Amino acid sequence: MNKPAEPRKRASVKLETAVKPKPRTPRKTSKKTLPKPPVASFKHRLLMIGLEVLGLAITAVFVVMILLGYSAGWFSGTRFFTSLLPFAIGVLGLILAAAVLLIGWWKLRKWLQDRAAILSPILAISFALVIGWFVMQNHFAQAFGHFRMLVGGKQEASRVTLAHQVYAAYRRYDPTQLLQMVNRAETYNPAIVEAAKVFDIDPNLLQGIAATESSFLPRDSRDGGHGLFQITQVPKAVMAQAGKQLAVNKPSLLDPRHNAFIAAATLKYYLTEMHNDLFLGLLAYNIGLANGGLRFIMQQYGATDFVTIQPYLQQLPRDYPIRVLSHALAFRLWKIEGRLPVYEEGDNAMRIQRIGIPGLQAEL
Secondary structure (H helix, E strand, O other), X not given: OOOOOOOOOOOOOOOOOOOOOOOOOOOOOOOOOOOOOOXXXXXXXXXXXXXXXXXXXXXXXXXXXXXHHHHHHHOOOOOHHHHHXXXXXXHHXXXXXXXXXXXHHHHHHHXXXXXXXXXXXXXXXXXXXXXXXXXXXXXXXXXXXXXXXXXHHHHHHHHHHHHHHHHHHHHHOOHHHHHHXXXXXXXXXXXHHHHHHHOOOOHHHHHHHHHHHHOOOOXXXXXXXXXXXXXXXXXXXXXXXHHHHHOOOOOOOOOHHHHHHHHHHHHHHHHHHOOOOHHHHHHHHHHOOHHHHHHHHHHHHOOOOHHHHHHHOXXXXXXXXXXXXXXXXXXXXXHHHOOOOOOOOOOHHHHHHXXXXXXXXXXX
């Protein structure tokens, strides 16, 4: 009997999990990248910022002074609608313009910094150098004069008036005679310079006093003056101080060096007494102890400065400080330029005012 055939066993098929192929990463095309600029050190960045701020600050200061100076000249006066109000509007406009320029500079600075970090400091310093050059060439002398008047007020107005009296006195001198006196001074200049250094005084001031007193021809005068500086009566403390510096018990008025030391000590004494007011100090030097001295005269008449005391000095040489300073100006011009320029020729007047009067603030 035939057996039934057994059923076939199904072959177990192992399902192999299909391995997913790895996605291919697209190849990046190589691009040339610009090298990054090296990071500047902190000190270098600080230096660049400092130069930029310095240049902008110098430029801003000069521009403000010039614009305010011109405005003060244009709108000078006391009327509200024609002087005060326009000037105030001008100041407001200056503030708005400064804000706009500051914003503009900030945008320009970013554009410059993207190209080179040094460009903005260079541009700022260039601005300062350009305006500094114009200032040195006296292009804005009038504006600076108005600006000083604006800030200085009454005191500056008085100083400018007196300064121009000095310039006018220098203008009236005979150049030939002035040059002869400058040449005569050469013999005594070493002693004058030494005395000026000891008592911290401008030597040109002492030269101006000697020129006014004796024209550098030492002699005894009828009013009791002696020597190069025509020394008469001086306070005892002054004579003692001069003797101490000279290392002598009693200075000799006939010795030019001793005479210069006494004059320097006397001028220093009176400048201190007059609170370093140069005009009053020179006037007190000339008056000396007569009539109780200048301080007593000023208290008697209630005068407060050189301008207000002049009407009360009819019997005294009220022009003495002007003469001294005009001679001192001549010696300063000779020292700086090696000549005595004629005041009214060419641009000499502006240049002389820029050099300035010894003892006073030089004018730009």
